[in-house]
Amino acid sequence: VSAEFEAGAAASNDQYAFDPALPLGPVAYGTSLVVRGPPEAAPGDLALRLLSPVSRNQGGALLIDTDDAQRRTVDRWTAVTDVPAARLAVVSCDGGRETDVETLGAGACVSQPSDLTGLGIQYSKLARSFTEGPRGRLRVGLDSVSTLLMYCDDVQTVYRFLHTFTGRIRSTDQLGVFVFTPEMHGDRVSSVVTQPFDAAIDVRLADNGERELRVSGLHDQPTTWTSL
Amino acid sequence: MSSTPNPSLIDVHERASEVVARPVRALPRLPTTRRPPSTRRVSEMNTAVLCVDADDADRDRTVETLSSAGLAPTGVASVAAAEEALASTVFDCVVTAYRLPDGTGLDVVSTARTVHPDAGCVLFTDVPFDEIDTRETADAVVDHLQKTDADYDYLPDLVTSITTARTHTAYPLPDDEAERLAALGTYDVEGLATTDTFDRLTELASLHFDARFAFVGLVDAHEERFLSCYGADWESIPREQTVCTYAILEDEVTVIEDLQRDPIFETNDLLAELGLRSYAGAKLTAPNGEAVGMFCVLDDEPRTYSDDEREALRLYAAEASEQLELRSRLAVEGVEQ
Numbered sequence: 001v002s003a004e005f006e007a008g009a010a011a012s013n014d015q016y017a018f019d020p021a022l023p024l025g026p027v028a029y030g031t032s033l034v035v036r037g038p039p040e041a042a043p044g045d046l047a048l049r050l051l052s053p054v055s056r057n058q059g060g061a062l063l064i065d066t067d068d069a070q071r072r073t074v075d076r077w078t079a080v081t082d083v084p085a086a087r088l089a090v091v092s093c094d095g096g097r098e099t100d101v102e103t104l105g106a107g108a109c110v111s112q113p114s115d116l117t118g119l120g121i122q123y124s125k126l127a128r129s130f131t132e133g134p135r136g137r138l139r140v141g142l143d144s145v146s147t148l149l150m151y152c153d154d155v156q157t158v159y160r161f162l163h164t165f166t167g168r169i170r171s172t173d174q175l176g177v178f179v180f181t182p183e184m185h186g187d188r189v190s191s192v193v194t195q196p197f198d199a200a201i202d203v204r205l206a207d208n209g210e211r212e213l214r215v216s217g218l219h220d221q222p223t224t225w226t227s228l
Numbered sequence: 229m230s231s232t233p234n235p236s237l238i239d240v241h242e243r244a245s246e247v248v249a250r251p252v253r254a255l256p257r258l259p260t261t262r263r264p265p266s267t268r269r270v271s272e273m274n275t276a277v278l279c280v281d282a283d284d285a286d287r288d289r290t291v292e293t294l295s296s297a298g299l300a301p302t303g304v305a306s307v308a309a310a311e312e313a314l315a316s317t318v319f320d321c322v323v324t325a326y327r328l329p330d331g332t333g334l335d336v337v338s339t340a341r342t343v344h345p346d347a348g349c350v351l352f353t354d355v356p357f358d359e360i361d362t363r364e365t366a367d368a369v370v371d372h373l374q375k376t377d378a379d380y381d382y383l384p385d386l387v388t389s390i391t392t393a394r395t396h397t398a399y400p401l402p403d404d405e406a407e408r409l410a411a412l413g414t415y416d417v418e419g420l421a422t423t424d425t426f427d428r429l430t431e432l433a434s435l436h437f438d439a440r441f442a443f444v445g446l447v448d449a450h451e452e453r454f455l456s457c458y459g460a461d462w463e464s465i466p467r468e469q470t471v472c473t474y475a476i477l478e479d480e481v482t483v484i485e486d487l488q489r490d491p492i493f494e495t496n497d498l499l500a501e502l503g504l505r506s507y508a509g510a511k512l513t514a515p516n517g518e519a520v521g522m523f524c525v526l527d528d529e530p531r532t533y534s535d536d537e538r539e540a541l542r543l544y545a546a547e548a549s550e551q552l553e554l555r556s557r558l559a560v561e562g563v564e565q
Contacts, residue, residue, distance in 0.1 A: 108357075110362070114366055115362055116366060116367055116369050117362040117366055117367070117368045118360075120369060120370060121351070121357055121360055121362065121370070122357065124372040124373070124374075128374075152367070153495055155491060155492045156398040156492070156495075157367040157369070157398065159400070160396060160398040161369050163395050163396065163397060164370075164371060164395055164396050166395070167389065167393055167395025168371055168395075170393075171385065171389040186491055188490070188491065189491045189492065192474065192492060195400035196400075
């Protein structure tokens with residue numbers, strides 16, 4: 001662990017803290033992170049751990065899952081965190097029922113990932129499940145940006161969605177965690193769609209089979225490859 | 229390193245007399261400008277907000293809430309009235325109810341995105357979430373608030389945040405956007421667009437690179453304005469439709485060999501309508517380094533650019549940047565005298 005940061009450091013009143021087992025210090029309210037990496041490095045699992053509230057007073061989490069049905073999302077959640085799924089809300093993109101898992105805190109759905117207007121509206125709806133008024137604390141995730149790019153006709157529409165989404169996260173002091181697989185896209189597209197984020201967490205599978213991460217764009221975080 | 233010396237502008241002047249220009253075809257013109265030329269701003273100082281709501285009391289409350297916060301709201305009650313307002317006035321943000329007598333708020337958003345692509349859009353409604361039909365406007369993208377007391381209180385902050393940080397644009401903004409626009413403002417001098425210098429430079433560049441088009445473009449807050457355009461008759465293009473919007477973010481000369489095979493521009497209908505297939509651009513920079521625009525050569529067929537050609541393009545851009553700065557200083561000195 002790098003000496004440049006303090007993993008599991010106590011969060012101040014304007015920061016989100018992470019699972020102490022992760023080599024990451026707390027981040028400021030309003031921060032949006034992109035978690036980048038190939039599928040074998042499981043960036044989605046790291047995103048779920050970042051979304052997992054460390055303590056009860058750190059509110060809940062909301063995940064827009066473009067790929068899985070809600071039951072599968074809950075399974076993934078319970079596999080990476082002890083936080084009950086009752087503190088998780090999920091927007092799924094499979095056209096399923098609003099909430100089809102009893103243990104889930106709240107659920108909503110849109111017909112497909114290309115319904116970006118619907119995703120934004122359902123996010124607003126579910127955010128109210130866990131926050132008092134429009135400015136309550138909330139960790140918000142999107143898994144994944146790559147799927148949105150596959151379903152939408154043009155990069156600019158996805159960019160506008162991400163720009164709008166991260167702008168709302170910033171103005172309401174929420175935390176944003178977005179999953180992206182650069183290997184699925186060209187360098188230029190990857191460069192453009194990651195512009196709205198404040199910082200990036202890269203994950204990889206090292207030669208010894210261990211997962212590693214490094215952070216760019218934030219102070220007091222590991223900037224060299226560090227074991228997860 | 230290449231053994232070929234970089235061509236200087238003097239070389240280019242000499243070559244210009246030798247090169248036989250390709251036959252000039254009819255100048256490509258921009259399709260009908262989407263923003264009517266007669267549009268006006270509500271106020272240069274205040275953020276202009278269009279409030280669309282058929283409920284008189286709700287609309288009045290929204291207008292009053294925004295007005296109290298120092299914003300400049302205009303209230304209308306229908307999709308048709310909103311479209312009329314958007315056609316005649318530049319709005320920074322649209323706040324619209326969902327149910328309207330002649331359509332929905334998402335219809336208003338679609339029009340706003342067409343006429344004023346950079347405008348923020350907020351759906352402000354008490355209609356239950358599940359009754360909002362997004363199927364026809366899946367790419368509208370809005371911020372959403374409900375008509376609760378808490379959201380009425382939050383609305384001015386949200387509108388201010390959207391319009392100040394410009395978080396609804398469909399393209400990335402440079403980190404130094406505010407400084408960049410301030411630097412660009414110093415070049416807003418009378419007669420700049422009629423200066424022959426830039427016309428000579430673009431003509432020379434077109435000949436030098438054997439490219440059908442060459443232009444000097446300034447990337448303004450919402451559109452790119454062309455100071456000179458050889459081979460075409462373009463005045464301005466909305467910023468979200470220009471390649472330069474992305475090129476000003478790059479450190480090096482930007483080359484896109486085939487726009488129709490580029491993942492970002494392959495769906496850009498305007499570029500296709502103008503007959504553009506390849507792009508090469510170098511930044512115009514202010515003395516402090518802000519990228520205020522681009523010097524570009526474009527062609528109607530895919531093509532590559534060598535390292536030497538990229539360096540030559542950078543020289544053209546440097547020359548145009550110096551000319552801009554010179555004219556800005558002359559204008560200031562003229563005022564002082």
